[in-house]
Amino acid sequence: MDHFQYRDGVLHAEDVSLEALAAEVGTPFYCYSTATLERHFDVFQKAVSPPIAGGTAPLIAYAVKANPNQAVIATLARKGAGADVVSVGELKRALAAGIPASRIVFSGVGKTREEMQAALAEDIFQFNVESHAEAELLSETAAAMGKVAKVAFRVNPDVDAGTHAKISTGRAENKFGIAIDTAPAAFARAKTLPGIEAVGVAVHIGSQLTDLAPLERAFTRVGELIANLRAGGHAISRADLGGGLGVPYLSDQPDPPSPASYGEMMARVTKDWDVCLTFEPGRLITGNAGILVSRVVRLKEGKERCFVIIDAAMNDLIRPSLYDAWHDIQAVRPRGNEQMRADVVGPVCETGDTFAEQRDMARLEAGDLMVFRTAGAYSATMANSYNSRLLTPEVMVSGDRWAQIRARPTYEQLIAQDTVPDWLNQEE
Numbered sequence: 001m002d003h004f005q006y007r008d009g010v011l012h013a014e015d016v017s018l019e020a021l022a023a024e025v026g027t028p029f030y031c032y033s034t035a036t037l038e039r040h041f042d043v044f045q046k047a048v049s050p051p052i053a054g055g056t057a058p059l060i061a062y063a064v065k066a067n068p069n070q071a072v073i074a075t076l077a078r079k080g081a082g083a084d085v086v087s088v089g090e091l092k093r094a095l096a097a098g099i100p101a102s103r104i105v106f107s108g109v110g111k112t113r114e115e116m117q118a119a120l121a122e123d124i125f126q127f128n129v130e131s132h133a134e135a136e137l138l139s140e141t142a143a144a145m146g147k148v149a150k151v152a153f154r155v156n157p158d159v160d161a162g163t164h165a166k167i168s169t170g171r172a173e174n175k176f177g178i179a180i181d182t183a184p185a186a187f188a189r190a191k192t193l194p195g196i197e198a199v200g201v202a203v204h205i206g207s208q209l210t211d212l213a214p215l216e217r218a219f220t221r222v223g224e225l226i227a228n229l230r231a232g233g234h235a236i237s238r239a240d241l242g243g244g245l246g247v248p249y250l251s252d253q254p255d256p257p258s259p260a261s262y263g264e265m266m267a268r269v270t271k272d273w274d275v276c277l278t279f280e281p282g283r284l285i286t287g288n289a290g291i292l293v294s295r296v297v298r299l300k301e302g303k304e305r306c307f308v309i310i311d312a313a314m315n316d317l318i319r320p321s322l323y324d325a326w327h328d329i330q331a332v333r334p335r336g337n338e339q340m341r342a343d344v345v346g347p348v349c350e351t352g353d354t355f356a357e358q359r360d361m362a363r364l365e366a367g368d369l370m371v372f373r374t375a376g377a378y379s380a381t382m383a384n385s386y387n388s389r390l391l392t393p394e395v396m397v398s399g400d401r402w403a404q405i406r407a408r409p410t411y412e413q414l415i416a417q418d419t420v421p422d423w424l425n426q427e428e
């Protein structure tokens with residue numbers, strides 16, 4: 001069910017016309033659908049929950065990095081989501097949006113002592129420890145606070161996830177996790193450390209995965225590891241299977257595996273594990289719940305190409321520049337069936353500020369509104385103010401209601417972020 005549909009020739013977000021929104025908010029802006037967010041959470045929850053009443057419900061720890069807006073997290077918190085966080089900032093955002101600490105997992109390779117202290121003070125559910133040195137520091141930090149942290153070791157199973165190299169995390173050459181064959185030593189060492197209790201294993205091999213086979217290989221290795229650890233006398237009560245399931249970006253391509261088929265594979269592989277499971281979906285929940293709305297500034301006929309120059313740029317949505325990512329483009333009010341082939345570019349002074357090259361799409365003219373689809377994950381959160389452009393505002397829609405959930409800053413606020421040192425203010 002797509003909650004971004006045409007009504008009377010105009011693209012809507014749920015019951016709200018994007019033309020009307022653009023008139024109120026100005027462009028560019030991000031727009032999220034509450035109904036889509038909720039539906040994605042429900043679909044994933046159903047897919048990974050045990051079929052028999054009485055089975056342990058998994059913890060669905062939404063990966064906050066995908067979209068950390070308070071309104072997005074609060075929407076998911078109301079559905080019972082937990083959070084996967086990778087910084088104190090994300091921890092604070094999750095707590096502020098109403099996710100209890102008892103449902104928060106702290107991942108990441110570079111947790112500092114201060115970050116550990118902040119999370120320990122909240123008594124979070126679990127630390128996913130990514131190196132032997134981190135385990136030592138966490139134990140020392142927790143013990144000094146009179147606490148014992150529950151830990152899962154994130155293992156690196158050396159599996160090729162078959163995704164873009166920049167978002168692949170489960171190969172031996174990636175920085176993430178401890179080599180899986182060193183896990184027994186890590187658990188043995190953990191037994192001697194006073195500030196941690198190693199209760200589980202975590203794995204996450206990458207993002208935008210479009211094939212279940214690498215995930216199945218990784219989960220199978222985790223299952224073997226759990227059996228080994230138990231044989232070695234370790235009590236393993238938890239497994240965190242990460243996130244990573246891909247979403248459709250191209251409307252004319254086959255969809256990635258569904259959450260249901262992911263859930264079936266997962267249930268088959270984990271059926272004898274007897275652990276409490278955690279999942280960390282990010283993109284799956286928010287990716288297709290958001291769009292970026294922009295206005296065409298002008299058309300420019302180059303010698304070889306037609307450029308559609310829009311008022312959004314790589315600073316607003318960096319995925320095409322960074323990963324050559326494809327985002328479907330739609331006109332908000334299509335001009336009949338007229339088509340064009342063009343490069344869609346922003347105003348930033350970089351050649352890489354290109355959203356689409358030689359794209360066949362609905363005809364756009366100066367002043368027209370257009371949208372990039374699948375911009376709910378890793379989009380607004382990766383925005384910046386390069387070229388002194390204002391950070392993109394965000395809007396959330398729910399039925400016929402809408403609200404700005406992040407306002408566009410003013411130029412005064414942009415400039416006020418800097419401070420001019422005294423010596424430059426003194427009269428010569």
Ligand SMILES: Cc1ncc(COP(=O)(O)O)c(C=O)c1O
Nearest residue numbers: 063207208243244280281282283
């Ligand atoms: C540890 C961890 N968990 C969860 C996620 C969320 O991934 P995705 O948005 O692909 O579901 C990521 C990002 O890839 C991650 O690094």
Ligand SMILES: N[C@@H](CCCC[NH3+])C(=O)O
Nearest residue numbers: 065167207208319377378
């Ligand atoms: N930023 C990446 C995803 C990174 C996933 C981080 N764990 C993207 O846009 O696809």
